Amino acid sequence: MFLQLDNCTVGYKTPLLNEVTAELELGEICLLIGNNGVGKTTLIKSILNQTPLLGGDILLDKRSVRSFSKRELAEKVAVVFSKSRVPSNFTLSDLIAFGKYIHYPYYFELTKEDQAEVNQIIDSLQLAQYRNFPLQRLSDGNLQKAFIGRALAQNSPMIILDEPTTHLDEENKIIILKLLRNLAREHRKLILFSSHDWRLAKEFADKMWLVHAGHMDSGITEEILLKHDELLNPQLFHMSSGFVPPQIIAPALQKEMLYSYLQKNFKADLSQFHFTFSGSIWTVSHSNSQEKCSSFSDISAFLRKQL
The missing domain is CATH 3.40.50.300 (P-loop containing nucleotide triphosphate hydrolases)
Structure with missing residues (x-):
């Protein structure tokens, strides 16, 4: 050696x-x-x-x-x-x-x-x-x-x-x-x-x-x-008091970016929301509602209707 x-x-x-x-x-x-x-x-x-x-x-x-x-x-x-x-x-x-x-x-x-x-x-x-x-x-x-x-x-x-x-x-x-x-x-x-x-x-x-x-x-x-x-799975941090993260099923990069966006924009309990990424589309589920979103702006609009 x-x-x-x-x-x-x-x-x-x-x-x-x-x-x-x-x-x-x-x-x-x-x-x-x-x-x-x-x-x-x-x-x-x-x-x-x-x-x-x-x-x-x-x-x-x-x-x-x-x-x-x-x-x-x-x-x-x-x-x-x-x-x-x-x-x-x-x-x-x-x-x-x-x-x-x-x-x-x-x-x-x-x-x-x-x-x-x-x-x-x-x-x-x-x-x-x-x-x-x-x-x-x-x-x-x-x-x-x-x-x-x-x-x-x-x-x-x-x-x-x-x-x-x-x-x-x-x-x-x-x-x-x-x-x-x-x-x-x-x-x-x-x-x-x-x-x-x-x-x-x-x-x-x-x-x-x-x-x-x-x-x-x-x-x-x-x-x-x-x-x-x-x-491989670093702990994601949040800076907004009152923010409770949702369940996110997505590749690591997409998951990290969505988490970053949500914790900056929502001081809310999102634990009942489910996010799944496939292709270029996010499927967001909550109670009996489900929405297909192609951008974070779409996601934001859907969340604000539900909260």
């Missing part, structure tokens, strides 16, 4: 995570997921030996991370944090090319092969039109893609990304996720990335590390999701 966590205690003066044991191999993609403040970023920093463990050990390529120099660790692991310092007077091309300098003294010129690889990375991230843009002129999303490009240019066997899709729209999320998936499969890279979105795990990740209640549950993505039903 390329990465091994051996009974680790993660934290600062007091533990955030206890008895963390897990392993990942080259070619695998792992999603690290958990709420804010549970220790995800601290765990990443422990893997990078930036935050010392309180107990246990972390092995990288069968060697304790404590024994690596900073340069040696950079040769093994490329990192993208969600908040990175933006270098002054750098263009996008400069930033991505900077990933190559872990292999050379800073005063060396990159080879033609290195330059070609940097250009290929820029193209694969669909950033060619911004190649010579100063970093300060880039949008948050394109800047995030540029930092991911720098990590790719390092050519390290492992890439760690902390909330890599935070500033990206859906189209650019897909570009990044497909690129990372290809790196894992075709180039045997180990990808560890953190996110709040479990949907990414189901569609994208081979393994999953779920951080909760001071511990980490690790394993095959689908098995972790089956063990933790709360991820």
Whole structure:
């Protein structure tokens, strides 16, 4: 195994995570997921030996991370944090090319092969039109893609990304996720990335590390999701006092959207109403009444007649 966590205690003066044991191999993609403040970023920093463990050990390529120099660790692991310092007077091309300098003294010129690889990375991230843009002129999303490009240019066997899709729209999320998936499969890279979105795990990740209640549950993505039903069926909250939800039979997304609409617009007991979604139509039942509704406006009009 390329990465091994051996009974680790993660934290600062007091533990955030206890008895963390897990392993990942080259070619695998792992999603690290958990709420804010549970220790995800601290765990990443422990893997990078930036935050010392309180107990246990972390092995990288069968060697304790404590024994690596900073340069040696950079040769093994490329990192993208969600908040990175933006270098002054750098263009996008400069930033991505900077990933190559872990292999050379800073005063060396990159080879033609290195330059070609940097250009290929820029193209694969669909950033060619911004190649010579100063970093300060880039949008948050394109800047995030540029930092991911720098990590790719390092050519390290492992890439760690902390909330890599935070500033990206859906189209650019897909570009990044497909690129990372290809790196894992075709180039045997180990990808560890953190996110709040479990949907990414189901569609994208081979393994999953779920951080909760001071511990980490690790394993095959689908098995972790089956063990933790709360991820697939999150508790829907309501903000309106007096609102009692109805019974809703619908796919998760449609159910969540209807629930959201109703709790914002009705301070009432709707427990006797039944909603069923089929095709693009909602069937709303109450006592002896039934209505077919094609929109939330139709639903609202029917409810107001019944209440």
